[in-house]
Amino acid sequence: MKTVIKLEELGLFILGIYFFSQLNYAWWWFLVLIFVPDFSMIGYLFGDKGGSFCYNVVHHRGIAIAVYLLGIYCSNSAIQLSGVILFAHSSMDRMFGYGLKYESGFKFTHLGEIGK
Secondary structure (H helix, E strand, O other): OHHHHHHHHHHHHHHHHHHHHOOOOOHHHHHHHOOHHHHHHHHHHHOHHHHHHHHHHHOOHHHHHHHHHHHHHOOOHHHHHHHHHHHHHHHHHHHOOOOOEEOOEEEEEOOEEOOO
């Protein structure tokens, strides 16, 4: 089953790349911005509960889609770009086994324990 989930996440990551290609940005922007959502891990400086909340908000694909749609509604390509990056990054993370975090610690995710 893990292989199926990884393939699904790969497909969603490619979908994120496709949506990025529809925006009027140079490709190097994608490479520069794709790891920016990981700054949400700074929340772990305030403990596991705060860290998991910050991480999960930034890595929630529903929020990424809402941000993208807000960008369409506002005709703002920077907001659309933010939504695309959040979406693609979340899919990339899940493809590598980094899921949404539980409050019990960074390595405990909805996809299982990291490193097991």
